[in-house]
Amino acid sequence: MGMLAGDDATVVRVSHVLGALALKDGSTERAIAHLREAADTIPVHAEHGPAAAVSWALLAVAQARARPADAWRRVRRASAGPQPRHDLWARSMTQYAQAFVDHVHGRRSRAWRRAHKALAGALGVSGAATATVAGRPAPHSSTS
Numbered sequence: 001m002g003m004l005a006g007d008d009a010t011v012v013r014v015s016h017v018l019g020a021l022a023l024k025d026g027s028t029e030r031a032i033a034h035l036r037e038a039a040d041t042i043p044v045h046a047e048h049g050p051a052a053a054v055s056w057a058l059l060a061v062a063q064a065r066a067r068p069a070d071a072w073r074r075v076r077r078a079s080a081g082p083q084p085r086h087d088l089w090a091r092s093m094t095q096y097a098q099a100f101v102d103h104v105h106g107r108r109s110r111a112w113r114r115a116h117k118a119l120a121g122a123l124g125v126s127g128a129a130t131a132t133v134a135g136r137p138a139p140h141s142s143t144s
Contacts, residue, residue, distance in 0.1 A: 012042040013049040016058075023062050032067075035059040039077075053078045053090040057097035064104040071101045092122045 019034030039055035056078035063071040078094040095118035102111035 009042070009049060012038050012055075015041065016050050016055050019055070019062070020058060023058065028062055028066055031062040032059065035062055039074075051087050051090040053081055053087070054093045057090075057093040060097040061100050064101045068101070068105060071104075075101055088121060092118045095121065 015034045015038035019031045019038060022028075022031035022034060035055050035058050038050070039052050039059055042050070042052040042055060056074050060071045060074035060078065063074060075094070075098050078090075078097060095114050099111045099114035099118060102108075102114060
């Protein structure tokens with residue numbers, strides 16, 4: 001429906017999901033094509049769906065083994081915009097992609113530190129949300 005109406009944000013969401021599913025199924029080249037389309041197409045201020053940084057990060061994960069130089073460029077692209085600084089999901093996904101690319105390329109200790117940072121940020125968000133729902137003050141975290 002959105003494709004017929006020219007709704008770029010819907011096209012992007014579909015491309016992102018198709019890319020994520022292709023990656024899960026081991027169809028790396030198909031994943032790369034869908035995720036590249038999503039990352040290149042997403043409107044800067046789309047109201048819903050993944051931020052461009054999330055698509056760039058997932059694209060880096062898809063490219064990590066087959067195209068390492070491209071994967072590093074995608075990680076840098078994911079990290080470059082304002083989204084990772086202001087969107088906790090985009091920041092966590094970008095940090096995960098950095099950790100994954102490091103891991104694939106034998107940088108184990110750097111990968112571990114980045115994965116820990118990504119997980120700490122995600123858990124901080126989850127912990128704050130859980131505490132707020134339970135009526136307790138949200139714990140302070142040192143994620144940045």
